[in-house]
Amino acid sequence: MKELQPGYEITRKDLAKDKLLKIGAWSAPLVFSAIPALIFLALSLFSSPLWFFLTVISLVGGFIFGLIITGGLMVYRSRWLAGVRERLAVDGIKAQEVEWFKHELTTTEKRSLHEIEAKNLLLGDAFRDSLAARLTATRIVKSAKQELSLVKRRQNKLKFSKTENSANFQKELESDFEKLTKIQKEAEEMRIEAENRMHQIETAARHGTNFSETEFALKKLSARTSELPLALESARMEEEIRKEREKDN
DSSP: OOOOOOOOOOOHHHHHHHHHHHHHHHHHHHHHHHHHHHHHHHHHHHSOTHHHHHHHHHHHHHHHHHHHHHHHHHHHHHHHHHHHHHHHHTTOOOGGGGGGGGGGSOHHHHHHHHHHHHHOHHHHHHHHHHHHHHHHHHHHHHHHHHHHHHHHHHHHHHHTOOSTTHHHHHHHHHHHHHHHHHHHHHHHHHHHHHHHHHHHHHHHHHHTOOOGGGHHHHHHHHHHHHHHHHHHHHHHHHHHHHHHHHHHO
């Protein structure tokens, strides 16, 4: 059973690893094709022309091999990043962590973030806060739907079970279903609230108006961003404990 570990922060090691994986993926075809080719080319200048033929072979073969290495590194990086994002999202995505979730932003959101930050850093920070809340809420809604589907499936299986504890498990599952439904509803409200806040910030940035009146709303939104993911993770852990109990029985 996984443990709840809130408060994960990106480390220098994570940043260095991400940078090395990107550099490795882009440079692999060049390294594996150019270096052997240069060695064979140098040898061909001082000895048999056969080395020049090997230069061409190594250039093509090395490039193909480099592409395979690139593909492997990209797949590994994609899976590694998915794990990092999951750990970051456990206690809610923060404004400074939005960069790690850029692929989950819409084209309009990316463009708006760039334009707002170029005009006003304060509004840019506020927009990032709202983006973080929107990303968190969207993830929670999706995850809650999956958890609800699993609970329904387990409820249907228990209908045909005649064990002593089946009635108790049904009640516990009903309780989980209610919790997850509430979390999903709150997350959907938070998503709408975050998107409305983003529209307000965009309007403020376009017209150059003061945004101080929305500061309280942003703080409230940030607080909810951290509360809901932990609530969902708690519900997951309860479900995992219940599964272990059923196995023991």
